Amino acid sequence: MAERVCPVWVGYLLASPLRKLLQNPNKILGPFIEEGMKVLDIGCAMGFFSLPLAQMVGSKGKVISIDVQEKMVKSLEKRAYKAGLKNRIETRICPRNSLGLHDLAEDIDFALAFAIVHEVSNPSSFFSEIFGTIKRNGRLLVAEPKGHVSEKDFEITVSVAEQSGFRRIEKPDVARSRALLLEKR
Ligand SMILES: C[S@@+](CC[C@H](N)C(=O)[O-])C[C@H]1O[C@@H](n2cnc3c(N)ncnc32)[C@H](O)[C@@H]1O
Numbered sequence: 768m769a770e771r772v773c774p775v776w777v778g779y780l781l782a783s784p785l786r787k788l789l790q791n792p793n794k795i796l797g798p799f800i801e802e803g804m805k806v807l808d809i810g811c812a813m814g815f816f817s818l819p820l821a822q823m824v825g826s827k828g829k830v831i832s833i834d835v836q837e838k839m840v841k842s843l844e845k846r847a848y849k850a851g852l853k854n855r856i857e858t859r860i861c862p863r864n865s866l867g868l869h870d871l872a873e874d875i876d877f878a879l880a881f882a883i884v885h886e887v888s889n890p891s892s893f894f895s896e897i898f899g900t901i902k903r904n905g906r907l908l909v910a911e912p913k914g915h916v917s918e919k920d921f922e923i924t925v926s927v928a929e930q931s932g933f934r935r936i937e938k939p940d941v942a943r944s945r946a947l948l949l950e951k952r
Contacts, residue, residue: 769811771790771798771886772835772863772891773812773882773886773924774775774865774887775836775838777789778813778838778842779813779814779837779842779939781812781815781882782812782813782814782842782846782887783794783816783928784827785903786815789942789943790941790942790943790944792816792819793819793821793823793910795894795910795939795941796816796819796820796823796879796908797823797876798939798949799906799908800820800877800878801824801876801929802823802824802825802827802828803824803825803827804823804824804828804876804877805824805828805829805831805874805875805876806820806824806828806829806830806831806875806876806877806878806879806898807830807833807835807871807875807877807878807879807880808820808830808832808833808866808878808879808881808899809866809879809880809883809897810833810834810835810880810881810883810908811832811833811834811839811840811842811843811858811902812834812836812839812841812883812885813839813842813843814832814843814846814847815848815858816879816881817830817832817843817847817856818843818847818850818852818856819880820845821847821850821852821855821856821871824855825855826855827854828855829856829857830855830856830857831856831857831859831870831871831875832856832857832858832859833858833859833861833866833868833886834859834861835858835860835861835862835863835890836860837850840858840859840860842950843856844856846920855922856860863888864888864889866893866896866897868899868900869899871899871900872899873899873900873901873902873903874902875900875901875902875905875907876901876902876905876906877905877906877907877908878897878900878905878906878907878908879907879908880889880897880907880908881908881909881910881944882911882912882915882918882944884909884911884924885911885912885914885915885920886918890924890927890928890929890932894927894930894931894933895931895932896929897931898931898932898933898951899937901949901951902951903952904914904950904951904952905951906936906948906949906950906951907933907948907949907951907952908939908946908947908948908949909924909925909926909928909946909947909949910941910944910946910947911924911944911945911946912943913943913944913945914943916945918945921945921947925947927936928947928949929949932951933949933951934949934950934951934952935948935949936948936949936950
């Protein structure tokens with residue numbers, strides 16, 4: 768069971784524009800996002816992915832960014848405001864044991880869980896909650912850092928996601944990550 772969440776100071780590093788040289792959000796997510804989509808960024812931290820997602824979904828789309836740490840979310844809100852994207856991003860702070868997304872049942876086109884599952888204490892209920900929010904044929908991209916998560920542990924993570932009802936689609940190439948695109952059929 769994961770005990771620790773990513774410290775806030777690491778949140779600043781993760782939001783650095785330099786990270787784009789290695790993990791470019793447009794390249795990683797562009798193939799899966801269309802204008803007007805409703806997207807979830809789970810474990811959003813300071814919005815490294817939420818802000819580009821808000822650009823990609825356009826003025827008719829929406830990004831719902833959720834994290835357990837208030838400081839991460841407050842920083843994301845400031846960045847979204849500065850970038851003129853505040854009206855496309857809804858932020859939420861959740862407790863560690865629940866994402867509290869019941870109001871979004873079958874409402875989401877695409878969800879991102881990037882470098883979060885290894886910090887989650889109950890991956891089974893985590894994936895079940897996400898599954899409940901996804902529309903039919905909607906997708907979830909899970910990516911975990913190679914440095915923290917072995918191939919074997921990533922396979923366990925994927926099995927748990929499958930037990931929640933997700934189906935494997937493809938293995939996108941994401942630098943320094945183990946990644947899998949899943950779908951709700
Ligand atoms: C390593 S950071 C990754 C942040 C972001 N996805 C990125 O790639 O830049 C993990 C984030 O997940 C959040 N987190 C950890 N456990 C969580 C949970 N149970 N529910 C929501 N957020 C969680 C942490 O607070 C942290 O901001």
